Amino acid sequence: xxxxxxxxxxxxxxxxxxxxxxxxxxxxxxxxxxxxxxxxxxxxxxxxxxxxxxxxxxxxxxxxxxxxxxxxxxxxxxxxxxxxxxxxxxxxxxxxxxxxxxxxxxxxxxxxxxxxxxxxxxxxxxxxxxx
Amino acid sequence: xxxxxxxxxxxxxxxxxxxxxxxxxxxxxxxxxxxxxxxxxxxxxxxxxxxxxxxxxxxxxxxxxxxxxxxxxxxxxxxxxxxxxxxxxxxxxxxxxxxxxxxxxxxxxxxxxxxxxxxxxxxxxxxxxxxxxxxxxxxxxxxxxxxxxxxxxxxxxxxxxxxxxxxxxxxxxxxxxxxxxxxxxx
Numbered sequence: 001x002x003x004x005x006x007x008x009x010x011x012x013x014x015x016x017x018x019x020x021x022x023x024x025x026x027x028x029x030x031x032x033x034x035x036x037x038x039x040x041x042x043x044x045x046x047x048x049x050x051x052x053x054x055x056x057x058x059x060x061x062x063x064x065x066x067x068x069x070x071x072x073x074x075x076x077x078x079x080x081x082x083x084x085x086x087x088x089x090x091x092x093x094x095x096x097x098x099x100x101x102x103x104x105x106x107x108x109x110x111x112x113x114x115x116x117x118x119x120x121x122x123x124x125x126x127x128x129x130x131x
Numbered sequence: 132x133x134x135x136x137x138x139x140x141x142x143x144x145x146x147x148x149x150x151x152x153x154x155x156x157x158x159x160x161x162x163x164x165x166x167x168x169x170x171x172x173x174x175x176x177x178x179x180x181x182x183x184x185x186x187x188x189x190x191x192x193x194x195x196x197x198x199x200x201x202x203x204x205x206x207x208x209x210x211x212x213x214x215x216x217x218x219x220x221x222x223x224x225x226x227x228x229x230x231x232x233x234x235x236x237x238x239x240x241x242x243x244x245x246x247x248x249x250x251x252x253x254x255x256x257x258x259x260x261x262x263x264x265x266x267x268x269x270x271x272x273x274x275x276x277x278x279x280x281x282x283x284x285x286x287x288x289x290x291x292x293x294x295x296x297x298x299x300x301x302x303x304x305x306x307x308x309x310x311x312x313x314x315x316x317x
Binding site for chain 1: 133134135136138152153154155156164167168169171172173193194196197198200201204205206207208243244250252253255256259265266268269270273274277278281283303304305306308309310313314
């Protein structure tokens with residue numbers, strides 16, 4: 001089924017258009033076909049580009065682009081994920097309840113808390129690791 | 132004093148909350164304990180199998196293992212539920228068994244909150260679909276902001292923790308930034 005088309009006029013550097021026309025002649029396709037293919041390729045590349053995705057989701061979470069735009073560029077699943085995640089920001093979770101202060105580590109945890117340090121020696125294995 | 136809200140969490144949430152507590156490196160936030168804060172202020176329920184998952188995670192000399200150790204040291208604070216025959220029909224959305232059991236439990240208990248950190252991938256969609264009530268789904272960064280709002284954790288700590296997670300966990304930066312802007316400022 002042919003999609004509705006819209007006419008686009010634009011100016012481009014003359015030499016670029018000449019190069020494109022040479023290619024069009026060799027491939028025996030229309031200039032329009034070449035432009036459409038090039039645009040589609042570019043949009044697909046962008047959809048997979050980390051930096052572009054970051055900017056798009058910035059714009060989406062910030063309300064500068066709408067859902068349909070995100071869906072058109074990133075596909076439905078990713079757009080839905082972002083939509084649900086963004087909607088969840090406005091939800092208010094059930095209120096946490098605290099009577100006094102938080103309990104001390106001694107009363108709360110069973111045993112000492114063992115802190116992990118990024119040591120280069122893994123030789124100290126027989127030191128007691130609190131479990 | 133109102134009753135504590137019923138919360139179901141998945142394994143990663145507990146591990147993520149425990150991580151900054153046991154991480155002795157300077158980039159980790161210090162001075163507060165988000166794991167203790169969550170477990171004290173909500174009634175946290177998990178499938179019994181989650182404890183097994185945690186035990187499997189322990190035993191190596193890495194940060195994840197240390198985090199699992201800490202969660203197990205607070206295991207008394209978790210309400211556990213044996214889930215076996217009930218999940219004969221797996222929640223077939225490509226979610227792993229542990230995650231499916233948590234969702235099943237949240238639906239069974241009609242939990243007030245379900246917290247997951249599966250929000251970076253399309254798994255988040257499936258978790259949404261599988262939960263009977265979609266409005267109970269939250270993430271660890273969101274709940275940390277809530278704990279700051281109610282002054283259970285200091286704002287500065289939560290802010291530092293969000294930065295820490297974004298740097299170490301590959302969390303969706305824009306989502307966390309938006310949360311920070313909406314909930315941690317003023």
